[in-house]
Amino acid sequence: MIGDDPVILRLTLTGLVSAALLTAQTAPVRADAGDFIAGAIVGAIVNHSAKQQPRRVYKKKTYVAKKKTYRPSIPATQEGRQIQTSLNYFGFNAGSVDGQLGRKSKAAVSAYQAFMNYPVTGQLTDFEKDFLFDSYYKATANSAVTASLIAQSPHGAKGLLLVYRDDLTGGTTAIAGHYGLPAVIAASVNEIAKSSDPSAEQLVQRSGFIQLSDINGDGQTDYVIDTSVTGSAFWCNAQSCAVRVFASTPEGYQRNDFQAFNVTPAMFACVRGNCTKTEGGTQLAAVHVAPAPAPGLPQVIEAAAPAMPVPSAQPVVANPQAAVAAAPALPTFLGGGGAETSLASHCNKVSLVTNSNGGFTRVASMSDPDFALSEQFCLARTYAIETSEEMIASIQGFTSDQIAQQCRGLAPAMQTQVAALSLKGQDEVTREVAAFILSAGMSPAQLKGTARICLGVGYRTDDMDVALASSLLLYALGQEVYGEILGHHLHEGIGTAQRTDAAMTWYAKGLSALESGAEPAFAPGQPERLGLLQAAVAAVAGGGAVAAPIPAAAPAAGLPTFALSD
Structure with missing residues (x-):
């Protein structure tokens, strides 16, 4: 083929052009036909040559703008900070305390809900939030007691939540046998604390609440629990308060219930596990006797101290002779005037x-x-x-x-x-x-x-x-x-x-x-x-009332003072 060899192509092109020129000179009558032939051949060759040139390829570039994603910011609130602080305290990792309840905080909420057997939603209900806050305040209010409870719980700080929950519902998660007492005594302390304002830990530290003695003479420690020092009217009536005496036996401790006031171990006699209150024992109730100190601790002598009045939540022992020396009183026609609200x-x-x-x-x-x-x-x-x-x-x-x-x-x-x-x-x-x-x-x-x-x-x-x-x-x-x-x-x-x-x-x-x-x-x-x-x-909110005058001031008694700095 002519088009396949460039040398032959050039020679052929030269010959054809020459022939066309000769034809134009010798045969003008054939010009139209020659022009057509020459034009057709040249056009074909030019077209062929053009086809052999490398084509310029234009690539269309498409620019795609990056789509910006706008995430709404999570508001920081004081309540959010408190939630994060409380969750972190009990071992549910809510991250840094910034008040923004994001994914990490919601994961911590879910872990808290799962631990407490609440529905796991990642969102706190009002009750779940209140309980979390109240538990945090209670745990941080008394670090010594809290540390003791954490040390005894297999769940660590999380175990406090179970103890506090059962304090509300009357359950038994609280660890029996702590406070250094036998399990049955500690359980009784927990029971009394649930109907008193002080915690069980505070009660066992109060003078006179638990008294130790070998009442039945078997060489083992017996325990007397006096509820009059709780300050709670729940355990007292007008004359006396509930008293529990735990006497030791080979099978364990046997509980005996009494009603008495300002008790001492000397007021009871026990044979094995059975105890009775001795005759005339209540006559000793007017004197406050502190429990025997633990071995190795110094004993504080308080014999010179005046007798301590009984709180109003406790029964009051009447003194018939006191009325003789009493100053003349205003007339009253409504009995004793009634006891003040506790x-x-x-x-x-x-x-x-x-x-x-x-x-x-x-x-x-x-x-x-x-x-x-x-x-x-x-x-x-x-x-x-x-x-x-x-x-x-x-x-x-x-x-x-x-x-x-x-x-x-x-x-x-x-x-x-x-x-x-x-x-x-x-x-x-x-x-x-x-x-x-x-x-x-x-x-x-x-x-x-x-x-x-x-x-x-x-x-x-x-x-x-x-x-x-x-x-x-x-x-x-x-x-x-x-x-x-x-x-x-x-x-x-x-x-x-x-x-x-x-x-x-x-x-x-x-x-x-x-x-x-x-x-x-x-x-x-x-x-x-x-x-x-x-x-x-x-x-x-209500209206006002007219104030009435009161008698002139009486001489002031001495004020207490303690060595402390504010």
């Missing part, structure tokens, strides 16, 4: 309702503002007791009983100011308390620390005069958050006359201080508590 008993009842409701009242679900305030009153009481006991543990040279006895001196010293709380306006009461402080001869810092200790002592022993005196001191010393606790007393009528109108002014001062950023005195880890209190107080 705050310990009140809080026991509130606790039962709270547990049956599945947790504390929340703002969104509040239907009974009076009960919501009662819950917060009892919560504040618990915090005051725990704070007091932590401070007492740091004081050297005094026993808990000695401190409690000194705190009782506040009641007669501030009798006038406490009485004024039910009768006078807030400003006038505050001025009277401030005047008392100026004459007390103690520095404000020392007096404030003493008042915080005695506030818890007053609540622990159900002595409202001591608790109210302590609260008034703290308020007048600039701790206006304690206006809340004074409002609670006036609203409930516990330790004071029931004055809802007066309660509102004290509530307002206390809540205003919290709203302004003052450090909370109670439940500091619950920021939502302020909103609940404000809503409940607003719902029960």
Whole structure:
């Protein structure tokens, strides 16, 4: 083929062009035909040559813009931080505490729900959240007790949740046999604690609650549990309190139940496991006898100390001779005047309702503002007791009983100011308390620390005069958050006359201080508590009443003082 050899192609092209020129010169009549032939041949060759040239390929580039993904940011909240803090404390890894409940936090929530046998959703219900928060506050309030429980639980810190859950439901996860007691004794302590405000760990440390002796003479330790020192009216009637005597036998301990007051082992006689109360034993009840100290510990002699009054939640032993020397009294036609309401008993009842409701009242679900305030009153009481006991543990040279006895001196010293709380306006009461402080001869810092200790002592022993005196001191010393606790007393009528109108002014001062950023005195880890209190107080707000004057102040008794720094 011509097109296949380039040399032949060039020669052929040259010849054809020459022939065309000759034809044009010699035969013009054939020009049209020659032009056609030459044009056709040249066109074919040019087309062929063009086909042999390399083609330029144009590639179309397509640019695809990267699609940006916008993820909505997770809001950081104080509640989120508290959830993360609580989950991390109990061993459910929620990551860094930033208040943003992302995937890691939700995974921790799911792990918490699975451990507690709740439906695993990754989202906390109100009850699950309340229980988590309450457990965290309880665990961090008493580090020594918490460390002991963690050490004895196979689940570590998670095991605290099971113990606290069973405290609410009456279960038995609490470890039997701890506190250094035999299992049956420890179980009885747990049972008593469930119907008392102090925890089981706090009860076993109280003087007189558990007394040890070999009552039946078999060489083994017997145990006497006296519920009168719990400060709870649940275990007492008008004359006596429940007493349990555990006598040792070869088969174990046998329990004997009695009703008595301020008991000692000498009041009982036991033959093997069977015990009886000796004749005339109750005549010794007027003298407080401390339990024998443990071997190796120094014994504190308290013979010179005056007898300690019995808290109002406990039965009172009458003294017929005392009436002879009594000053003339105002006439009364309503019997003995009736016993004052016990705050310990009140809080026991509130606790039962709270547990049956599945947790504390929340703002969104509040239907009974009076009960919501009662819950917060009892919560504040618990915090005051725990704070007091932590401070007492740091004081050297005094026993808990000695401190409690000194705190009782506040009641007669501030009798006038406490009485004024039910009768006078807030400003006038505050001025009277401030005047008392100026004459007390103690520095404000020392007096404030003493008042915080005695506030818890007053609540622990159900002595409202001591608790109210302590609260008034703290308020007048600039701790206006304690206006809340004074409002609670006036609203409930516990330790004071029931004055809802007066309660509102004290509530307002206390809540205003919290709203302004003052450090909370109670439940500091619950920021939502302020909103609940404000809503409940607003719902029960009432009118005013005219205050009546009270007699002139009596001479002040000596104030307790403890070596501590604020």
